Amino acid sequence: MxxxxxxxxxxxxxxxxxxxxxxxxxxxxxxxxxxxxxxxxxxxxxxxxxxPGLVEAHCHIGIWEETIGWAGSDGNERTEPATPHVRALDGIKANADEGGLQAALHEGITTAQVLPGSANVIGGHGVALKTTPKTTVDQMLIKNPSGMKIAFGENPMRVYGVEAKKMPATRMGVAGVLRE
Missing domain, CATH: 2.30.40.10 (Urease, subunit C, domain 1)
Structure with missing residues (x-):
């Protein structure tokens, strides 16, 4: 005590x-x-x-790791505009040398919902977890899945329409991908 x-x-x-x-x-x-x-x-x-500890309702800590560069950039699966089968949980580096988790905890964030990024119309499953680093991410879990990431804005149009020259390039295309 x-x-x-x-x-x-x-x-x-x-x-x-x-x-x-x-x-x-x-x-x-x-x-x-x-x-x-x-x-x-x-x-x-x-x-x-x-x-009381703060709750971060939408973040990407642990999937865009701050300590290992491009190899730790797991925030977006940019292979197709709808990836409902991917999970933020699978991209999280849970151990104590992950800078984002350390920074969040240091600033008082004790609980976070980690979601995939906004490159895809349907980005995948989010996960709710405690931010205290553990040996495995399973030891940090509160709820998995905690939600599904969907992005209606300019990010999917830029990633696929402008950069990859394929659908969705417009808001109509984004809505069409979501309806599929």
Missing amino acids: IAVKVRKVNTITNGIIDNGIVLIEDGKIKKIGADVKVPDGVKTIKAKYVM
Whole structure:
């Protein structure tokens, strides 16, 4: 168990608590309050401000890895405009040297939905996970699949129409790919 004595605690349900205490046991918050008693012998640390972990609803961390260059660019499967069979889960580098996961966690993002990029009209399955790096991505999972990435904007038209000279090159083409 760890006790955190905090100048300001921002809670989800009870607003801001001044001079609060947060008790943490087995990595989970056990109690929060201004009048929480700290058991004898419990390690106590001080903090100025504590708030709940942030949730990133749409990101690409782990599939565009920041540490290994082009070989870690797994955000888009650019072989065809509809790839509903691909999964962001399969492209995530989960270990501790993946810079995007480290940066997210450092900034307070504890949970993220990782989605394929927007190159394809149908990009594939997303995955919800915790951002604490683990040995395997399976240890980080919350929900898989967590959703399907669909892009209606200019990205599929640019990737396929402008760059590859094939469909979809227009919004009509994007809608047609989606209907298929």
